Amino acid sequence: MKQNNSYIARLEDKIILNDKFTLFEFELDDPHQFKFAAGQSVSVQVTGEGERRAYSVASTPEYDYKLELILDITPQGKGTTYFNNLQFGDKINFLGPQGNFVFQNKTEEKAINFIATGSGIAPFRSLIWDLLKIQQEKRPITLYWGMRHEDDLFLLDEWQDLEDAFPNFRFHPTLSQASPAWELCRGHVTDCLSIHPMEKEAAFYLCGGRQMIIDSRQLLLDLGVESSHIYHETFFT
Numbered sequence: 001m002k003q004n005n006s007y008i009a010r011l012e013d014k015i016i017l018n019d020k021f022t023l024f025e026f027e028l029d030d031p032h033q034f035k036f037a038a039g040q041s042v043s044v045q046v047t048g049e050g051e052r053r054a055y056s057v058a059s060t061p062e063y064d065y066k067l068e069l070i071l072d073i074t075p076q077g078k079g080t081t082y083f084n085n086l087q088f089g090d091k092i093n094f095l096g097p098q099g100n101f102v103f104q105n106k107t108e109e110k111a112i113n114f115i116a117t118g119s120g121i122a123p124f125r126s127l128i129w130d131l132l133k134i135q136q137e138k139r140p141i142t143l144y145w146g147m148r149h150e151d152d153l154f155l156l157d158e159w160q161d162l163e164d165a166f167p168n169f170r171f172h173p174t175l176s177q178a179s180p181a182w183e184l185c186r187g188h189v190t191d192c193l194s195i196h197p198m199e200k201e202a203a204f205y206l207c208g209g210r211q212m213i214i215d216s217r218q219l220l221l222d223l224g225v226e227s228s229h230i231y232h233e234t235f236f237t
Helices: 078-084 118-134 156-165 189-195 210-222
Strands: 005-016 021-028 041-045 052-056 066-072 091-098 112-117 141-147 169-175 203-208 230-234
Touching: 005 066, 041 066, 052 066, 052 078, 052 118, 066 078, 066 118, 112 118, 112 189, 112 210, 118 141, 118 156, 118 203, 141 189, 156 169, 169 189, 189 210, 203 210, 210 230
Parallel strands: 112 141, 112 203, 141 169, 203 230
Antiparallel strands: 005 021, 005 091, 021 066, 041 052, 041 091
């Protein structure tokens, strides 16, 4: 797969998921030309001077005529400012596909686990959809997602639909500042990992803040997981 080809895409939809996160949907000027693997990212030009920011692709490879990105729009950096100012029909320039944070498909890995915080869930949306719907993966697949508050969560209907459609998929949202009514995992995402049985010969994909990746990796190593089964990507806003 070629890397860093240049593409132009037009903003078709902007879905406000909550006060922090927005899903941007773009349509490519040249349909079916953008070939990528689930989990990869793109580099978007965000200033007239040519500065770029990297974002994980949240859509799946089967939809090669469009590009979906999930962004935390609260930081006031150049990237989020650029995206916040986009209007419908505006065009973006991006390079891609980039990165090697893709499914490894090692036969000795008996289960597949995805561990995310914040918008680090974006590449897992692409990976999990692709594994379940396109690749028809039958091994157990579990998604652990850490957030602070219930209002920070998004696309819950999508994850519930996947659980209903695929008996091998499980979803564990975890809140560090949950309300008293919250009945699921509490604390950091590592706390949720600690209370669920872990298959040592499983794959673990990590994407989110640096500290989460450090803590989750150490926890898995302490539980006896081999480092060769742990894959990570640090998410930058």
